[in-house]
Amino acid sequence: MKISILGTATTKFGELWNISPRALAKEAMISALDASGLKAHQIDALFVGNMLSGILGNQANLGSLLVEELGVNIPAFRIEGACASGGLALHNAVNSLKAYQYRTALVLGIEKMTDHSQDEITNALMAAGSDEERLAGATFPGVYALMAQAYMQKYKVTEEDLAAVSVKNHYHGTLNSKAQFQFEVSISDVMKSSKIADPLKLLDCSPISDGAAAVVITSDENSKKIKNNVYIAASEVATDTLSLHDRKSFTSLESVVKASNNAYKKTGIKPKDIDVSEIHDCFSISEAIATEDLGFSEKGEGAIDIAKGKRTLFKGDIICNPSGGLKACGHPVGATGIKQIVEITEQLRGEAGKRQVEKAKIGLTHNVGGSGTVAAIHILRS
């Protein structure tokens, strides 16, 4: 069965203090429906990826709440797996279509974070962590800093090499009107920015963001009417331990290796076939490691390849994060996995405007929760 993507939409990502979570979600849902040419009553189910609504806003039952906004009473689910909630929601939606349970589903990712204090947010995000890391005071920048230290030492990579990830993604962000940050940064800007957790500096870290993204997927005849049809060729998920200290390697995420290998195996697509991808660059080190785990770069060469421009729009081979990634487009955690799908769909349809990757036919999204504790990999093709 072919699962096609009909309409897609994202809201602006950023500090959106003048809109409620409910209105933000509705904006993305209605825009995705409009783009699909469908009305709410033509949707069979809603899948919502969200991490923090309960913890920060004491609002559960988000699926039911949001179908009410659409004025329908279809089945609705909230799926949560930390920052991979969006990817996991899509995975369950895809399964429900393949099961012939539903024909057309709306998949929403939503997070509203910036209304809360930095301490509240830091504490809430640690909900994705392990007891041991919390007791040790190891927040996510701290945990990823450990990976960066291990990676730099093992492969003789410099802080400047890692900084190239942020430089690239900020450049891409200037081409995306939905991005939280639409300005460039230089290697020197990254190097001079405040230390967060050595060797990670402020400009190695993705921001706290508000945003929502939505896609309509379908297994039925609607898909034949789409110009430049894009479909989901693979949807794979895998997990790893919560704590870094329980893993064999600090410089590779087993969850990503496993999920992406399954996706490659099921589709026959190879890493070199990928034209464009959206990577979960919560920190600069994450993108470097991801490009290796996904098979885009050799071990130890991910950061170097990025620094050489091999992942950059207009001159790279496998373009990573044309949206600006989590770093520049922003990281409303539950929305990220769906925003990645929106970006890749636009790329494969040739509708990505100023940031269009030429002749993009096959794309991949890489959405991770915790410190790589869970990974959702999707392969899309035109």
Added chain:
Amino acid sequence: MKISILGTATTKFGELWNISPRALAKEAMISALDASGLKAHQIDALFVGNMLSGILGNQANLGSLLVEELGVNIPAFRIEGACASGGLALHNAVNSLKAYQYRTALVLGIEKMTDHSQDEITNALMAAGSDEERLAGATFPGVYALMAQAYMQKYKVTEEDLAAVSVKNHYHGTLNSKAQFQFEVSISDVMKSSKIADPLKLLDCSPISDGAAAVVITSDENSKKIKNNVYIAASEVATDTLSLHDRKSFTSLESVVKASNNAYKKTGIKPKDIDVSEIHDCFSISEAIATEDLGFSEKGEGAIDIAKGKRTLFKGDIICNPSGGLKACGHPVGATGIKQIVEITEQLRGEAGKRQVEKAKIGLTHNVGGSGTVAAIHILRS
């Protein structure tokens, strides 16, 4: 495709102050695996139904956390839809098998509530409610009391009639060694118990509970080896508005009517074919209304039929809540939907011991979130 239930397990339900949520979940998962004759590495995915772990314990990413307890790194998901989280988790697990994405899945429902103060719990449970009802101070007992008032007035039903639900379910609870309350109550006990929200009294209300339940489901050849095989004939979900005031009727839940009608339609099973069912009796009024919405009783006769003994073990026709229901077995919210499946599976296998429904062949579970905002209906048959 036939989806079979392999092993099932529940922990004791009650105030379990000497065990952590993690250990409680592990106990249920390991017991269900043992009952299935499978090892953790033979499971393809874990689906976790949980409502409050984030809000009460600041712990998200429960899927990943709990597969780590099993020592595997399979795909894992947390599904949330208030008190229907268990039923929704099973629904997504069933879809993933029908999609041929996974062959065997472990589905867990878990909630740990009693470690927290009454105020914390009340506040956390209101996370399933609407803004308007919260602003009005309408907690769930208050909202269900409104339904009870409307029902009693419309159908000339008395408080004593509603009390019969609790009397029946407490009687059933005396036959269930896992139940939180294993003692009988009389109509007079219910009538004399403290008023909570007129006309609902303490003994009309299900308790705050800890507990976990798990089932292993499979689409593959394993199922042929099971003695007394039980399979999931239907898994249907529907929603309704969050707020009672937005609904056409206070005496019927559209979510339940819609989901159960779909389940009946897809299976060809009729309400009168059901031998045994587990009903979401969060309040006595809920079971009365549910038996009507499910087609077991005529409109306005649900409570009367219960009072007449038509839903009681050993003398009823369609037996409701042999486990003791939410009222006597307990209501650890995320666990409830899975505990219902465990109970019906045991009934259909003829393994329910002292509370066995004779010749039970077809069973139904009715799991509801919020004030009927979401409903998950499963039909099981031997």
